Amino acid sequence: MWVPVKAASVYFGVGERAIQIACNRGSKKYQFQKVEGVGGRGEVYEIWIGENDGSETGAATDAQSSFGIDRSNEDADIELNLQRGHSICNDLNDRCNGSDGQDRINSKTNQVDPREALKLDDDKRISAELRCRLVMEYEKRPQGMTIDAFIAELSIDFEPLNVTSSKINRWLGEYRKAKKEKRNVVVALADTRGRKKGITKLTEEMKEMTVRYLLRRDVHLNIAGIYANLKHAFGEALPSLNTVDRFIKQWKETNALQWAIRVNPSKAKSHFQPAHGSRSEHIKYKNQVWELDGTVADVMTSDAKRWTIVAAIDVFSRRPVVTLEKSNTSYALARNMRKALIKLGIPDIVLTDHGRDYKSNHFESVCLSLGIDHKTTDPFSGDQKPHIERFFGTLTRELFRSIDGFVGHSVEERSAIQSGMHLKDRLESIKRWREKAYDADSFASALLKRKKQEEYGGLPIEVPLTSDELSEWIDRWVNAMYERRDHRKLRMSPMEKWESDPTPAQTVGNLHSLDFLLGKSEYRTILKEGIVITRNGIKGEYHHPSIAGMTGKKVMVIEPDEMGEILVYDENREFLCVAIDPTLQGRSREEAAEITRTYNKLVRGFEKINKKMADMSKELDDPLITHRIIAAEKEYDIPMPEIRTPKTTKEIVAANAAAEAKTKSHCEVKKVKYGSLRELFEDKIPNGGWLEHELVLIEENRELYEAVAARIKKVS
Numbered sequence: 001m002w003v004p005v006k007a008a009s010v011y012f013g014v015g016e017r018a019i020q021i022a023c024n025r026g027s028k029k030y031q032f033q034k035v036e037g038v039g040g041r042g043e044v045y046e047i048w049i050g051e052n053d054g055s056e057t058g059a060a061t062d063a064q065s066s067f068g069i070d071r072s073n074e075d076a077d078i079e080l081n082l083q084r085g086h087s088i089c090n091d092l093n094d095r096c097n098g099s100d101g102q103d104r105i106n107s108k109t110n111q112v113d114p115r116e117a118l119k120l121d122d123d124k125r126i127s128a129e130l131r132c133r134l135v136m137e138y139e140k141r142p143q144g145m146t147i148d149a150f151i152a153e154l155s156i157d158f159e160p161l162n163v164t165s166s167k168i169n170r171w172l173g174e175y176r177k178a179k180k181e182k183r184n185v186v187v188a189l190a191d192t193r194g195r196k197k198g199i200t201k202l203t204e205e206m207k208e209m210t211v212r213y214l215l216r217r218d219v220h221l222n223i224a225g226i227y228a229n230l231k232h233a234f235g236e237a238l239p240s241l242n243t244v245d246r247f248i249k250q251w252k253e254t255n256a257l258q259w260a261i262r263v264n265p266s267k268a269k270s271h272f273q274p275a276h277g278s279r280s281e282h283i284k285y286k287n288q289v290w291e292l293d294g295t296v297a298d299v300m301t302s303d304a305k306r307w308t309i310v311a312a313i314d315v316f317s318r319r320p321v322v323t324l325e326k327s328n329t330s331y332a333l334a335r336n337m338r339k340a341l342i343k344l345g346i347p348d349i350v351l352t353d354h355g356r357d358y359k360s361n362h363f364e365s366v367c368l369s370l371g372i373d374h375k376t377t378d379p380f381s382g383d384q385k386p387h388i389e390r391f392f393g394t395l396t397r398e399l400f401r402s403i404d405g406f407v408g409h410s411v412e413e414r415s416a417i418q419s420g421m422h423l424k425d426r427l428e429s430i431k432r433w434r435e436k437a438y439d440a441d442s443f444a445s446a447l448l449k450r451k452k453q454e455e456y457g458g459l460p461i462e463v464p465l466t467s468d469e470l471s472e473w474i475d476r477w478v479n480a481m482y483e484r485r486d487h488r489k490l491r492m493s494p495m496e497k498w499e500s501d502p503t504p505a506q507t508v509g510n511l512h513s514l515d516f517l518l519g520k521s522e523y524r525t526i527l528k529e530g531i532v533i534t535r536n537g538i539k540g541e542y543h544h545p546s547i548a549g550m551t552g553k554k555v556m557v558i559e560p561d562e563m564g565e566i567l568v569y570d571e572n573r574e575f576l577c578v579a580i581d582p583t584l585q586g587r588s589r590e591e592a593a594e595i596t597r598t599y600n601k602l603v604r605g606f607e608k609i610n611k612k613m614a615d616m617s618k619e620l621d622d623p624l625i626t627h628r629i630i631a632a633e634k635e636y637d638i639p640m641p642e643i644r645t646p647k648t649t650k651e652i653v654a655a656n657a658a659a660e661a662k663t664k665s666h667c668e669v670k671k672v673k674y675g676s677l678r679e680l681f682e683d684k685i686p687n688g689g690w691l692e693h694e695l696v697l698i699e700e701n702r703e704l705y706e707a708v709a710a711r712i713k714k715v716s
Contacts, residue, residue, distance in 0.1 A: 001049065002033065008047035014173040020045060120190050127160070128190040134158055135175050138168055201239040202247055206230060210244060211251060215262055223248065266380065280315050280387065286501045289315045290340070290347040291388040292358070294328040298396055300405045301467045310336040313388045314344055317498035318487055320391050320478055324471040328355070330362035337366060338514060345505025349373045351385050365521035399477045405465055521558040526550050531557060531566065531579055538592055542566050542579035563587040637714055677701055681708040
């Protein structure tokens with residue numbers, strides 16, 4: 001039936017003005033007609049409502065076109081495991097349509113398909129869900145509450161919608177239509193304006209060329225370079241730079257694994273390679289397997305150095321042992337092993353990578369002497385010893401990031417830290433730190449608890465930690481925090497896990513013998529001077545009464561870091577004695593090796609510099625003695641030495657005759673009347689008239705030409 005606009009507005013749940021505007025522009029949303037108004041108001045609109053109110057034709061068609069819903073081509077491959085969107089859509093449709101969900105299950109004709117909402121972009125779906133909640137809140141408002149009062153009392157959750165009275169009226173009408181037509185209310189209230197995500201103006205050929213540029217390794221183009229090349233290839237048909245930039249970002253997001261392999265294959269492996277079970281599930285008791293590794297600390301100490309962290313971790317309990325070293329050498333590994341053996345005992349297996357120091361004879365002999373089975377991972381496979389790698393990450397995140405001097409875990413992070421503080425502020429913070437007196441407790445508080453920066457005028461605290469202090473804080477963090485709190489995988493603390501295994505740990509009773517066992521081992525022949533060992537240019541002669549009568553016999557010696565002593569075994573590895581060289585006692589083998597390495601590094605560096613300077617001297621044609629001689633001849637006008645006929649042998653005479661014949665033949669070939677080049681130059685220099693082939697002779701005999709020219713100039 002036909003009703004006035006006011007009645008239609010109540011029926012459709014929209015404002016009267018909205019219906020009038022729709023009729024004025026000829027919208028198909030309503031069926032309308034113009035009639036003579038009552039009281040001389042002129043023509044007014046009447047709207048048809050009822051079974052043919054347009055919901056089956058104009059309204060339905062308009063709703064589908066407005067919201068971009070194509071019911072004839074639903075995507076059967078939509079992922080239905082988006083539980084949040086699925087449940088919210090069902091709940092909103094059940095509540096808006098007055099259903100408990102059972103009708104949706106039992107009736108296929110009136111079923112509301114939640115998959116339609118899942119086809120929306122996440123942002124649009126979330127916004128539509130929020131609109132649905134707003135409409136439901138509006139329907140539940142107290143009777144008599146105006147729309148402005150309702151908006152005033154809305155919670156902050158609806159602030160992203162920027163709610164107005166006109167929006168509420170529009171959304172109310174849209175969800176009532178969706179409710180009546182058994183359509184998805186989330187889809188009905190979704191804002192489908194704008195281009196669908198992933199759609200771009202780039203052609204397939206443009207996309208393929210862009211991806212090829214991204215994946216090339218021989219060139220490293222930025223977005224501007226890629227766009228310039230595309231512009232050269234496609235001309236004015238290429239869309240804007242922003243369009244290409246958006247496509248590149250979308251491609252990287254969609255093809256994350258492929259892009260990670262292009263940028264950093266190792267990082268791609270650690271982030272994307274599927275995990276196949278647990279690396280620790282076969283570990284049944286403590287000291288069954290240790291993982292060993294080393295890494296450079298992300299902390300700069302007061303000596304302006306980044307020291308190396310060498311660590312071992314018991315896989316069963318996750319108890320770590322850490323030492324701070326200048327570099328990752330075989331002696332550094334031995335010191336870490338010594339500390340770990342004292343703390344944890346002797347392991348059955350140690351797992352390392354293929355580092356040079358882990359494959360050294362020194363480390364192999366240590367494992368052999370202690371009865372430890374040394375196993376290595378596959379090359380470039382850090383995932384095969386994940387426990388020590390994860391410990392390094394935890395150490396960096398928890399301790400190092402709380403220590404001033406942290407330089408960042410990557411180049412990008414390091415650059416951000418350095419650029420985040422002005423030099424003046426950094427120097428001021430160091431000055432304030434040094435002016436403040438710290439005892440042990442306040443130092444620990446400033447280091448680990450990070451006191452409020454207001455105490456220091458808003459500046460961060462700078463802690464000039466020495467290497468010894470850093471090593472001490474690492475040990476205290478391990479013992480007091482890491483080993484005492486619950487481990488996520490173990491579901492208990494490392495210490496509790498360690499104590500859960502009643503098996504006693506095997507230990508080395510005599511620490512002095514442990515020091516020797518951790519030394520380098522090799523076979524030597526006893527000479528009359530004793531056991532002679534030369535290391536890094538230092539010769540040692542080791543003696544002991546028990547080997548005095550064994551000259552010529554071969555023994556095995558173990559060299560500890562103490563240079564003045566060696567441990568001597570016979571060929572059956574039976575202990576014989578500790579041989580001594582008194583002149584070397586108190587000196588360190590590692591320090592001597594470090595000095596030699598430093599010197600050799602300097603030598604290699606200077607050799608490169610020397611070669612570079614020598615090549616540059618040749619390039620620049622630096623003056624030599626020959627240049628000075630020529631310059632002196634010109635300065636003092638020294639005549640060219642006359643050619644005198646010396647006393648010769650038959651062979652010399654024959655050679656001179658052959659040379660003269662060759663010169664004459666050369667002149668004859670060139671049709672020159674001169675008997676020698678000197679005569680040619682003496683005639684042509686003052687008189688001119690050079691022929692083309694004579695000019696070539698000048699270039700080939702430049703020194704003779706200049707000497708003749710100088711003599712002629714002097715005479716004239």
